[in-house]
Amino acid sequence: MILETLEIRGVEMHxxxxxxxxxxxxxHGLGMEQHSERVEEGKVLHDYAYGRLDKEIEIGGEAVVDAIDEDWVREVKISSRMERADRLQMLYYLYLLKQNGIEKKGLLSYPTEKQTVEVGLDEAAIQEVEAAMQGVRQIGSGTLPKYRKLPYCTKCAYRDFCQSGEIGEEEA
Incomplete structure (x- = not known):
């Protein structure tokens, strides 16, 4: 099972x-994040938040957690606006660690909001992660999903591409 998970990066779960x-x-190789101001903001926040912790710890190949200590895996995020996605990403990291015999809890840290959310991996969460992994694989092997305007679109690095109207049409 571990080899199957390694092909999926944490960002894909998000x-x-x-x-x-x-x-x-x-x-499919279209990475727009390198031109995103929002991604840059996140990198700066990550660099300055929780300076005493070891940062950028690799888990099994593709997955990289923001910080880790004896008891906790920590992800630092700009905003809790995408807490559901942040949670799934953290659950995936905890799942990978568990597959390698390491059990930890997760913390989603939102320093600009002075908020921290604890995340734990239980049986329901394991099933959620495994279903999402299957979904990630299905998306990758399928055709480009149609554009749907979502609340996140305004700050998305892919916004201009998706809203150009050249590829895919908006779903009703």
Whole structure:
């Protein structure tokens, strides 16, 4: 099972929860994040938040957690607006660790909001992660999902591409 999980990156689990079109584009090599101000903001926040912790810890190949200590895996995020996606990404990291014999709890940290959310991996969460992994694989092997305007679109790195109208039409 571990080898199957390694082909999926944590960011793909996040995108799966946010936007299937964004996930497909990312999986097919169209990375727009390098030009995104929002991504840059996140990198700066990550660099300055929780300076005493070890950062950028790799889990099994593709997955990289923001920080880790004896008891906790921590992801630092700009805003809790995408907490559902953040949670799925954290659950995936906890799942990978568990597959390798390491059990930890997760913390989603939103320093600008002075908020931290604890995330734990139970049986229901394991089933959620496994279903999402299957969904990530299905999106990647399928065709480009149609554009759907979502609340997140205004700050998305892929916005101009998706809203250009050249590829895919808006779903009703």
């Amino acid at each position: 995108y799966y929860s946010v936007c299937k079109r964004k996930l497909w584009l990312f999986q």
